[in-house]
Amino acid sequence: AQKVTQAQTEISVVEKEDVTLDCVYETRDTTYYLFWYKQPPSGELVFLIRRNSFDEQNEISGRYSWNFQKSTSSFNFTITASQVVDSAVYFCALSESVSGSSNTGKLIFGQGTTLQVKP
Amino acid sequence: SQTIHQWPATLVQPVGSPLSLECTVEGTSNPNLYWYRQAAGRGLQLLFYSVGIGQISSEVPQNLSASRPQDRQFILSSKKLLLSDSGFYLCAWSDRRSYTFGSGTRLTVV
Numbered sequence: 001a002q003k004v005t006q007a008q009t010e011i012s013v014v015e016k017e018d019v020t021l022d023c024v025y026e027t028r029d030t031t032y033y034l035f036w037y038k039q040p041p042s043g044e045l046v047f048l049i050r051r052n053s054f055d056e057q058n059e060i061s062g063r064y065s066w067n068f069q070k071s072t073s074s075f076n077f078t079i080t081a082s083q084v085v086d087s088a089v090y091f092c093a094l095s096e097s098v099s100g101s102s103n104t105g106k107l108i109f110g111q112g113t114t115l116q117v118k119p
Numbered sequence: 120s121q122t123i124h125q126w127p128a129t130l131v132q133p134v135g136s137p138l139s140l141e142c143t144v145e146g147t148s149n150p151n152l153y154w155y156r157q158a159a160g161r162g163l164q165l166l167f168y169s170v171g172i173g174q175i176s177s178e179v180p181q182n183l184s185a186s187r188p189q190d191r192q193f194i195l196s197s198k199k200l201l202l203s204d205s206g207f208y209l210c211a212w213s214d215r216r217s218y219t220f221g222s223g224t225r226l227t228v229v
Contacts, residue, residue, distance in 0.1 A: 033216070043207055045220040091163065095218075104168055104176070105151045105215040111162035 002027045004094050006110035013082055014118050021077040021113045023092030029053075034068065034075045035093040035107070045091070051075065082117045089114050121146035125210045125221030132228055138183075138197040140224050142210030145191065150212040152193040154185055157207040169193060200228045 003026040013019045025034065036048040049059065051068050059066050063080045079086055092110045125142045132138060144150055154166045165178045167185035175185050182201050186194045193210060205228045210221040 035218070043223045043225065045209065047218075050217065104170060105213045106165060106168055106178075107153070107211070107213070107218055108165070109155075109163040 002029075002094055002096065002108045004092055004108055004110035006090075006092055006113050008113045009111070010114045010116070012116045012118065015084060016081050017117075018078060018080050019082050019115065019117075021079075021090050021092075021115065023075045023077065023110060025073050025075065025092070025094045027073075027094060029096065033095040035091075035095070036066065036075075036077050037091045037093065039089040039091060039112070041088070048077075079115075082115075084117050084119050087115060087117045121212070121219060123210065123212055123219050123221045125224060127224060128222065129225045130227070132200050132226065134202055134228055135199045138195070138200050138204070138226070140195040140208055140210075140226075142193045142195075142221055143191055144193075144212045147212065147214065148190060150191065150214060152187060153211040153213070153218075154193065154195050155209045155211065157209065159206070163209065167195070202228050204228050 005024045007022055011019060032053045034051045038046040038048055049066055056068050056070055065078045067076045075092060089112045091112045094108045096104055096106045122145045123142065152169045155163045156166050157163050166183060167175055167177055169175050169187045172187055172190055175187060182204060183195060183197050195208060197204060205226055208224045208226060211218050
């Protein structure tokens with residue numbers, strides 16, 4: 001069965017610190033997508049990144065970077081020089097294989113990591 | 120462009136009352152549709168998904184049901200709400216590569 005584990009329930013940092021949010025996943029699919037979403041206090045889910053299982057290149061977008069390690073089934077998210085506006089719940093998610101006979105495309109979420117950035 | 124509408128934004132309902140939450144998608148056809156629930160301080164749990172009109176799959180046994188009467192309409196219902204049904208409900212659609220979420224309904228059962 002597919003599973004996403006975000007072992008860090010809550011993280012608190014001081015502004016300008018770097019912080020890494022961990023994500024470990026389990027799947028038997030050979031083709032899948034990994035996602036990170038941000039959920040601010042208002043509740044909506046803000047899409048941050050999607051990574052195809054075949055693409056292990058790390059990605060950087062401004063202060064955000066992602067480290068995909070297929071060998072350890074991890075997809076960690078780092079925020080550099082954190083800011084108060086980064087305070088939110090962050091979710092890592094795994095989609096079912098979208099190839100072959102599977103057509104459900106279910107998105108399985110981790111339990112989320114609450115990040116608090118203090119001024 | 121594709122958009123997803125979900126309403127109402129907030130809802131307070133007494134125990135034992137019925138529920139109907141609606142979600143509609145625009146700008147796409149034959150999307151996969153999903154209902155998720157987030158209990159207070161918890162993660163997102165998949166409740167139902169649909170790959171086509173009239174096709175509903177339930178992920179967890181519960182007091183809720185879902186229906187898809189039209190290609191781009193997904194409805195979450197209950198005949199009698201329980202206190203444990205309180206939570207934040209999110210509708211989503213997918214083209215099997217990307218996912219778009221609605222703004223959510225915060226349901227409080229009192």
